[in-house]
Amino acid sequence: MKKTALLLTAFLLSSCMSTGSERVKDIDFVRETMGYYGLNKQSVEGLFGMPSSAFVKDGKEVYEYKYISVYNNPASYIPFVGLFFAPDKYLANYLYVTFDRFGNVETYEALSDTGDYPPEKAF
Amino acid sequence: MRLLLLFGALLWTAGCTFPSVPSDAMLARAENTFNAEVFSKGGKAVAVIEAENDIPSRYDLHAVLTFRNERTGETFDISVRNGRETVMLSPGDYTLEGFRIVGRERGAYTSIDFGKRYDASFSLEAGEVVYLGKVKTHAVLGEIVSRFFDDYTRELRSASAVTDELKNMSPNYARLIEFHTGKKPSAKLMKWKPSPIFKNKEPSE
Numbered sequence: 177m178k179k180t181a182l183l184l185t186a187f188l189l190s191s192c193m194s195t196g197s198e199r200v201k202d203i204d205f206v207r208e209t210m211g212y213y214g215l216n217k218q219s220v221e222g223l224f225g226m227p228s229s230a231f232v233k234d235g236k237e238v239y240e241y242k243y244i245s246v247y248n249n250p251a252s253y254i255p256f257v258g259l260f261f262a263p264d265k266y267l268a269n270y271l272y273v274t275f276d277r278f279g280n281v282e283t284y285e286a287l288s289d290t291g292d293y294p295p296e297k298a299f
Numbered sequence: 300m301r302l303l304l305l306f307g308a309l310l311w312t313a314g315c316t317f318p319s320v321p322s323d324a325m326l327a328r329a330e331n332t333f334n335a336e337v338f339s340k341g342g343k344a345v346a347v348i349e350a351e352n353d354i355p356s357r358y359d360l361h362a363v364l365t366f367r368n369e370r371t372g373e374t375f376d377i378s379v380r381n382g383r384e385t386v387m388l389s390p391g392d393y394t395l396e397g398f399r400i401v402g403r404e405r406g407a408y409t410s411i412d413f414g415k416r417y418d419a420s421f422s423l424e425a426g427e428v429v430y431l432g433k434v435k436t437h438a439v440l441g442e443i444v445s446r447f448f449d450d451y452t453r454e455l456r457s458a459s460a461v462t463d464e465l466k467n468m469s470p471n472y473a474r475l476i477e478f479h480t481g482k483k484p485s486a487k488l489m490k491w492k493p494s495p496i497f498k499n500k501e502p503s504e
Contacts, residue, residue: 238340
């Protein structure tokens with residue numbers, strides 16, 4: 177009973193929120209998967225689902241997948257210890273896939289940005 | 300005694316560093332903070348917004364504007380803490396969902412909620428770097444509502460409008476935007492007008 181209560185408390189305290197596609201949560205998996213030869217629009221949709229947005233750049237269709245999450249460090253709930261481990265963290269993963277006019281993957285780029293929340297501003 | 304000390308320590312740490320639970324607003328902020336790499340891929344726009352107010356207060360008050368993306372229904376806050384704020388957004392149509400003037404100092408918190416007093420909207424296209432205008436909020440003194448000998452209380456109203464102050468933007472800031480985005484910000488003022496419900500209550504200029 178005690179163990180269950182402890183586990184439940186730990187689960188409640190280590191809260192996390194996310195938006196976007198869970199399938200691009202693991203950026204290493206994304207990079208590995210996109211390295212496969214001969215991917216096209218259908219196979220990309222099969223792997224990662226429908227994109228969060230699609231747009232045309234330089235006459236070529238681009239799919240954008242994103243996964244954004246913010247989570248707080250469970251250590252921040254421990255008195256005193258929390259003072260030194262308090263910052264919330266964020267993770268922003270993006271996958272951009274560019275298709276040629278036949279619908280085959282021409283290029284892709286997987287970006288990952290993580291750090292203490294809030295993210296640092298460029299200006 | 301030990302228990303008392305522990306309780307005191309707990310209260311102190313709770314008061315100083317009680318962790319915040321991640322919220323939608325935090326997610327939106329993580330997503331909308333300008334990221335040069337993401338912007339360079341296309342499919343995003345950059346919007347600059349300024350705000351100022353002369354509402355009398357013992358400490359600094361700044362505007363917090365909440366906008367809603369008409370396509371996705373997602374909302375996000377723009378907290379114009381230092382007079383201007385720059386955000387990276389997806390292209391689309393946006394409408395004003397909320398408008399507050401807030402301030403905080405040493406635990407004291409002030410919030411003036413203008414709610415749906417104003418209707419505002421803007422639209423963005425991919426790759427754009429736009430200046431949405433400066434939201435100016437001025438205090439307007441109204442009628443005397445109560446008098447007690449020499450002390451009196453005056454009604455305080457306010458009026459907000461959007462003006463084009465792009466020409467007055469700090470050259471350094473403008474250059475910084477150009478450096479990171481590769482484009483100079485161009486004026487594309489948001490449409491800002493009193494909400495029909497409050498139109499008749501606006502103070503006359």
